[in-house]
Amino acid sequence: MRKLYLLAIAIALLPGFFSKVSSSSSPTLKKIAQIDLPGPGGKRFDYLTIDTDDHYLLSAHLAAGLLYVIDMRTNRLVKAIPDVPGVEGVEYVPELKKVYTSDWHENKIGVIDLRQMKVIKKIPTESKPDGSAYAPPFHKLYVSDERGKAEAVIDVTKDEVIKTLHFDSETGMPQYDPVAKKVYVNLQDQNIFAVIDPSNDSVVGRYPVGRCRGNHGMTLDPEHHRAFLSCEGNDLMTVFDLDKHEPIAYLPLAGGPDVIKFDAGLGRIYAACHSGAISVFQEDDPDHFRKIEDFPVNPKVHSLAVDPQTHRVYAPEQEENGKPVARIIVFEAVPH
Numbered sequence: 001m002r003k004l005y006l007l008a009i010a011i012a013l014l015p016g017f018f019s020k021v022s023s024s025s026s027p028t029l030k031k032i033a034q035i036d037l038p039g040p041g042g043k044r045f046d047y048l049t050i051d052t053d054d055h056y057l058l059s060a061h062l063a064a065g066l067l068y069v070i071d072m073r074t075n076r077l078v079k080a081i082p083d084v085p086g087v088e089g090v091e092y093v094p095e096l097k098k099v100y101t102s103d104w105h106e107n108k109i110g111v112i113d114l115r116q117m118k119v120i121k122k123i124p125t126e127s128k129p130d131g132s133a134y135a136p137p138f139h140k141l142y143v144s145d146e147r148g149k150a151e152a153v154i155d156v157t158k159d160e161v162i163k164t165l166h167f168d169s170e171t172g173m174p175q176y177d178p179v180a181k182k183v184y185v186n187l188q189d190q191n192i193f194a195v196i197d198p199s200n201d202s203v204v205g206r207y208p209v210g211r212c213r214g215n216h217g218m219t220l221d222p223e224h225h226r227a228f229l230s231c232e233g234n235d236l237m238t239v240f241d242l243d244k245h246e247p248i249a250y251l252p253l254a255g256g257p258d259v260i261k262f263d264a265g266l267g268r269i270y271a272a273c274h275s276g277a278i279s280v281f282q283e284d285d286p287d288h289f290r291k292i293e294d295f296p297v298n299p300k301v302h303s304l305a306v307d308p309q310t311h312r313v314y315a316p317e318q319e320e321n322g323k324p325v326a327r328i329i330v331f332e333a334v335p336h
Contacts, residue, residue: 088103194207
């Protein structure tokens with residue numbers, strides 16, 4: 001009897017045992033809806049963001065040059081806004097009812113008036129504008145010019161670039177920290193986490209991210225002073241302590257991680273991985289994190305968004321079983 005007991009313990013301790021049980025017996029997400037979109041199927045999507053005022057999901061269809069405005073209450077398309085060629089980053093500015101798009105194919109920032117549902121201005125920038133972040137107290141938008149190795153600072157009251165910060169690295173996703181009142185940006189070629197003071201737009205810190213390679217994606221838990229980085233070079237999620245300026249944990253991601261998001265209400269971190277999974281992690285407390293599962297989705301899912309009110313997860317899909325599609329999948333979060 002004792003031998004059987006010890007054998008059971010040994011099996012349970014095999015690498016991956018608990019994650020396999022977790023994945024098969026209790027998935028973290030449940031598909032509840034599918035939103036079919038008019039853009040051509042099989043074309044790459046990119047960032048999504050949420051307008052919580054109007055309950056809109058704003059989705060960039062990069063290769064189609066469209067920005068979709070979707071009503072999350074009805075899961076219906078409100079408008080497919082054209083004239084945003086190569087749209088990547090999408091950022092909503094609530095007080096102005098404006099959306100700012102990073103239009104890679106023309107190296108411009110598109111300014112969209114959500115009341116009119118159309119592009120009202122284009123702001124020239126450097127090479128390959130990508131992710132963006134808005135700092136509300138400063139009325140500034142920060143846009144990573146990825147291949148230009150720069151960060152463009154836009155005054156949204158004037159819709160003008162007021163400063164451009166240059167780096168010796170391609171720039172990844174920026175984020176604004178409302179607690180520290182700082183802007184963070186990934187310097188993905190150097191595996192560096194940079195800190196910008198938005199009061200004067202100076203770089204006030206650069207910190208190594210340890211074992212993380214290619215820190216492109218970023219999301220924050222401002223309350224607990226944590227950043228979560230998706231490391232494209234070695235498929236790791238790195239937890240970065242914003243007070244000590246150092247990494248404190250590394251957890252494995254599915255292959256090809258890109259956009260990463262934090263749901264503060266559930267303490268969950270989701271990372272879209274184009275190998276065909278959403279990697280899901282749990283923040284048990286600010287110093288303890290665990291991977292729950294690699295939730296299977298179709299391949300080439302690069303992005304996702306989390307509604308902080310409903311905790312639903314939205315992910316765009318461009319193919320199914322090798323066939324082209326253009327749609328958003330809506331998932332309900334399942335307690336774990």
